[in-house]
Amino acid sequence: MTDVVHPSSPADLLDIESEFSAAELAVRDRVREFADRRIRPNIARWFGDGVFPREIVPELGELGLLGMHLDGYGCAGRSAVEYGLACQELEAGDSGIRTFVSVQGSLVMSAIHKHGSPAQQEEWLPRLARGEAIGCFGLTEPGAGSDPASMTTRARLVGGEWVIDGAKRWIGLASIADVAVIWAKVSDDDAAASPAASARTSAVVPDGSRRERVRGFLVPTSSAGFTATPIEPKLSMRASIQCDVVLRSVRVPEDAILPENPGLRGPFACLDEARYGIVWGSVGAARDAFEAALTYAGERVQFGVPVASHQLTQEKLVNMALEISKGQLMALRIGRLKDAGRLEAHMISAGKLNNARMAIEVCRTARTVLGGNGVTLDHSPLRHANNLESVRTYEGTDEVHTLILGRHLTGIQAFR
Template identity: 70%
Template sequence: MMGDPLDLLALEDELSAAERETRDRVRALVDEHVRPHVARWFADGVFPLDLVPHLAEAGLLGMHLHGHGCAGRSAVEYGLAMAELEAGDSGIRTFVSVQGSLAMSAIAKHGSTVQQERWLPAMATGDAIGCFALTEPAAGSDPASMTTTATRVGDEWVLSGRKRWIGLASVADVAVVWARASDPADETAAGAGRVRGFLVPTSTPGFVATPIEPKLSLRASLQCDVVLDDVRLPADAILPHHPGLAGPFACLAEARYGIAWGAAGAARDCLDVALRHAGERVQFGRPLAAFQLTQAKLVDMALEVSAAQLLALRIGRLKDAGRLEPHQVSAAKLANVRSAIDVARTARTVLGGDGITLEHSPMRHAANLESVRTYEGTDEVHTLILGRHLTGHQAFR
């Protein structure tokens, strides 16, 4: 009996029953709550906050974290969920990634027990939303050049600076803000101006988040400019563990992992749409799928999708085994997003003129993936990470 024609390599056989259940459950959620509405969200530039309870109920917020109400699912299950969410829209996967892989991960990895108990249960249920404020107007790929400061004044920290492209900041309840910390009474890491993380309730005076508009990509999502104008925090607002850029980089690795899976999901959705359209659209007396040039496009896309899925699954297995290395995450993020953009653009050509409408997903995916290609490390950054691994030479500066 013929199986799924999109599963060229029978990858279904590589998944456990639990992994298939997670995938199918998230796919059903996307079919019910995302697909019927996402074109309008994208057209109107709206992030659907009423979707958050559904994501929380499905256990998707911090789903790969353990304890504090988090689902504690495997890396592969998390990846499969990200693929299904991004098959719906990159903006929806971005929400789950910012909430879980960045903000919640930062608190879980670097926070105190009190901080974890204060925020993680509420974030897992969607009752609190978080954001992750690392990038600045002049410090994107080079976070070491950040200028945001945190100065110890008596029993308080005072934060000043600007951040840019901060997902969810305008709707967040808490921001994980990275700043250069200085404590006149401390000559150790904080006193030396080392990068530290701080938990900033967004209701704190001096914290202002403004959505960036207009955008041509990730329109069903929120990215913001953030101003920190002498934001005063208690002494215990600092994340106590892992000072330095290793702190945010550990969170970025989690987000990049999810992106590799998400991009594969977006690509598969584009192929699915193109294949169905080619079978239904009749020209010159035959369906488009019967023409050699169309078949060549479909085959090229199917090969790219299969390779992306294999790569995502491989790094997922490595991550579950505790063996995943940063350069491997870079390889998957770089390769899969590149492939997904190519698949989305090719799928649009199969759709002809109808492909530019929001009735079909490929052009929306292509636009979104331009943002995904840029955030959590540009092509250039990941290329240099891989170049360093191959040659042993640092070429960033």
Template identity: 65%
Template sequence: MTCPADLLDLDDQLSDAELRVRDEVRGLVDQLRPSIPEWYEKAYFPTEIIPELARLGLLGMVYDGYGCPGRSAVEYGLAAVELEAGDSGLRTFVSVQGSLAMSAIHTHGSEEQKRQYLPGMAAGTIIGCFGLTEPNAGSDPAGMTTFARRDGDDWVINGAKRWIGLASIAHLAIIWAQTEDGVRGFIVPTDAPGFTATPITPKLSLRASIQCDLELADVRVPAAARLPGAAGLRGPFACLNDARYGIAWGVLGAARDSYLSALRYSRERLQFGRPIASFQLTQEKLARMAIGLTQGQLLALRLGRLKEAGRLEPQQISLGKLANTRTAIEIAREARTVLGGNGVAAEHSPLRHANNLESVRTYEGTDEIHTLVLGRHLTGIAAFR
């Protein structure tokens, strides 16, 4: 019988290595699953799982050398699906650490910076965060006001950042700042005088995850802290595209878990003397969820193969992030309706997934921004300003 979460037998399109990675991460998440509702309720991110994430090679997964795992783009995508099937907070940790902080150093850092930081980050002993968004500069990062000025051989950074994942547990922050020569990136130790990370609470979404406000007050770093390969906004945008790629896969985990929860419940829940799975309206909901999930799987796999071939374009990443996140939210919300009133209980995952996905659809580019990226590609006209 065809798997209800793989109607087109897409497993047949995966290699043994890809299936092995997926199954290993799925096994870990299955072990964590009983604790996830409590983590969400208590707004707790389980730092104790970081060594296991590192052991499975999930930190900086696609990068080569410097202790990094060097796995494929599809393997990373499959891992993101399994993590987010548990909770978006799990996938977000891996994304911030690997696709943002480690990506910045691996792509734009000096040889000395790579050797100094990447092995520890891949091992999970050094945690990083990525400071781009500001209180008044989210979708328009060119409007950032954080500024780094030269002072002898040092740089002195002043400014504020907001919604910065992992910042309160991080050892280093990748800080993007305006300079006299345009936007530049800096590796800033989080214990530097003048650096303050304050967790944002309370939250209605991504509760089992850490997001912070940052204040940088005369934070002094040496010249060697600047990322030499990053000039202008192309630097952070390259990292954001890596993260967006992972999101296009990861949200399907939340969608799949929501759909399977609804499917199981519909078979067990009796109304009018019959399981609700026997009613046409319920079957229509389940069929609609299965179609959306399957379309998302096909899109993600195509993006992965393009990325492995070195042919993935920014507008294609925007397509994947926008379409799959929208689909995942619709599935999670529809799944909650199948569960009826019981769907608001913490023992059931769809509403938690739906709440989390509201954050995921906003970070790394809102629906509106990705729509305009596609619009620019289709028309040749930029409508951002």
């Protein structure tokens, strides 16, 4: 008989781990070791104090985790599944740390990699990959969260410079960032007058009026008129930074505009990358909460026996493990499709909706296994559940992803 090799997590009821290659598992194990060594011993303090550990940013760069799914410019060029596993292990440590990697790599670096000019790519991507520079992604506004098409931030071409006015909200890392990818509306007249904006954006609607389109700009955060203020107090994502950003007549050079993919498809392509990371990351948070509950249930004695010996507790543990296994299978399927170039937008919505919803329920259930002790920062489930309130909301709420899937099923747009 051959020896049976058991999965590394008791939540893996179906030996899904055997579906990963040796290279994929090596990435997972390297990031897991980092989380065990640098995140878990410190996260209760970081979360309790509301501190983002900026000192670990260069370490994340050394591990190749910043823009790790991108090619060139010092990026690691890893597969989608490898990137997913890295997100999973980081979020098992804390959602705030995984969010940093997603903002830096999936949003900021992806925007520059997908839509930037060669000069912009050479200037920023190597530094961002090494963690020598930090970026933020300014799309969401105080009055335009789920509906970015209604944004009010605008950029005008004045004397060979872009002048940007507007406000953004819930912008991760903005107060410590070196560069901001700011999305603003630009008239086609101004775009047509800018060589860097590309004449392809010039278009006339039937009544002869000019359109406005959403365009991206690289804005140094040291620019006059750029202000970022951390949002406090928060009950979620406390080991992370989210900010209000105000832009008052911020002037940037004419070539600060991202020349490629004008329109909302520009930021949406980046959001899909971030949503993909959430599909995996939320599984990590759920797994960590489950393992904390399982360990506690085996050690905590009530009524003369371990809590794990009670039928109701076993039912909770079984249901949590089942949901985590299903979420892991969904993440793996989506990752394989992405690596094969066959992933469609509605599939990412299915994964984000299901796995974020699953994870928050698992973490809440895990907290009940811990009883009153579960409301302290000595244990991870409630911290994960609080973080997942944000994860479930950003990069598209449940409602938004439900309507994306509804549109896919019916062919009917129900947003408006």
